[in-house]
Amino acid sequence: MITTYNIIILLLTGLYLVVLVYLMKGWAALRQPKKLIPANQLSTKVSLLIAARNEEDNIRATIEDVLAQDYPKHLLEIIIIDDHSTDSTADIIRSYAPQGIKLLQLNETEKLNSYKKKAIATAISQSTGDLIVATDADCSMGNSWLSSVVSYYESYNWVMISSPVTYFKEKSLFERLQTLEFSYLIGIGAAFIGNGRASTCNGANFAYRKDVFYEVGGFKGIDDLASGDDELLLQKVAERYPGRIGFLKQRDAIVYTEAKPTLTEFMQQRRRWASKSTRYKDKNVVALAVGIWLFNLSLLVNAVGGFFNFYLWQVFAFQMLFKYTFEAAFLLPIMSFFKRQNLMLLLIMLSPIHILYFVYVGLMGNTSKYRWKDRIVK
Numbered sequence: 001m002i003t004t005y006n007i008i009i010l011l012l013t014g015l016y017l018v019v020l021v022y023l024m025k026g027w028a029a030l031r032q033p034k035k036l037i038p039a040n041q042l043s044t045k046v047s048l049l050i051a052a053r054n055e056e057d058n059i060r061a062t063i064e065d066v067l068a069q070d071y072p073k074h075l076l077e078i079i080i081i082d083d084h085s086t087d088s089t090a091d092i093i094r095s096y097a098p099q100g101i102k103l104l105q106l107n108e109t110e111k112l113n114s115y116k117k118k119a120i121a122t123a124i125s126q127s128t129g130d131l132i133v134a135t136d137a138d139c140s141m142g143n144s145w146l147s148s149v150v151s152y153y154e155s156y157n158w159v160m161i162s163s164p165v166t167y168f169k170e171k172s173l174f175e176r177l178q179t180l181e182f183s184y185l186i187g188i189g190a191a192f193i194g195n196g197r198a199s200t201c202n203g204a205n206f207a208y209r210k211d212v213f214y215e216v217g218g219f220k221g222i223d224d225l226a227s228g229d230d231e232l233l234l235q236k237v238a239e240r241y242p243g244r245i246g247f248l249k250q251r252d253a254i255v256y257t258e259a260k261p262t263l264t265e266f267m268q269q270r271r272r273w274a275s276k277s278t279r280y281k282d283k284n285v286v287a288l289a290v291g292i293w294l295f296n297l298s299l300l301v302n303a304v305g306g307f308f309n310f311y312l313w314q315v316f317a318f319q320m321l322f323k324y325t326f327e328a329a330f331l332l333p334i335m336s337f338f339k340r341q342n343l344m345l346l347l348i349m350l351s352p353i354h355i356l357y358f359v360y361v362g363l364m365g366n367t368s369k370y371r372w373k374d375r376i377v378k
Helices: 004-029 059-067 089-094 115-126 145-156 173-194 210-215 231-240 263-274 283-305 310-337 341-364
Strands: 046-052 076-082 101-105 131-136 160-162 165-167 206-209 245-247 255-257 370-372 375-377
Touching (some): 046 059, 046 145, 059 089, 076 089, 145 160, 160 231, 173 263, 173 310, 173 341, 206 231, 210 231, 283 310, 310 341
């Protein structure tokens, strides 16, 4: 007998599967660029920006990777903004002044809720480049990272470029699970761009024209949120320049960072990311996210209800079979791109865990404050 509940479950499950097919199509539509310009023929003046707060354990390695780039030195300006660090971060940055690293230090005394956006905007206001390239203070990259991004920019005339980010140097099963889940998120952002509808990206590997940043008003209108210097800016630009945002599907362009070592740090990070969702400009994407959240909630309800009603357990098993199959089909080419196919074996463990995580973060990310860089923000 078909009940209203069954119809709702079928609709939510069908929605999720349709979304995954849409994402598979978007990822497949992204081709590795062929007509790239060699590094020694590039001509764009670049301002590379890094916002740093209490990064004494990481900033030196990031600076060394940045200095090792094969991009023409006379076209590269490197600005690192110290966001009120209480450790030796600023001193480490200052020690690289002879190699051309420019240090800016925030000195606001009033309390802000968006220090990172303030740091980036301050750096942009003092930059001399035409193309802004942003990464984070705990990242690593290969020598051709910057030249691959700028070559893509010059070859295809993009106004904004999102590029791949992944985790590496995992020390535990928990961190390897994060790498698989994070690759799923990166793949979603890339796939939306592949489908011509830019929605999400990651600020650890992000480039945009400086004049376009000012044309859309910079961070104005989104500067009351601590997070969102990447996705919310991308959505402002996507509204002004539809079809002019690219995703660089090239291994030389990958930026590497590390997963969170503890569950507490991981949940704080994901709540921060989820807090941006209420400010998304594309309400169709918001509606889609709500639908996916409801699908995961239905999985949770059926799993719990299955202990009392065998039929609900059957419905849960049916949903999980399709969820796992379609997620595997979407993730396999992404993990192949990152050359981490071995992590696909963890999907059978991650898929049920992801239900609890997704439902929890969807609730808490928009209803409470979180800790970021030793600050409580909203």
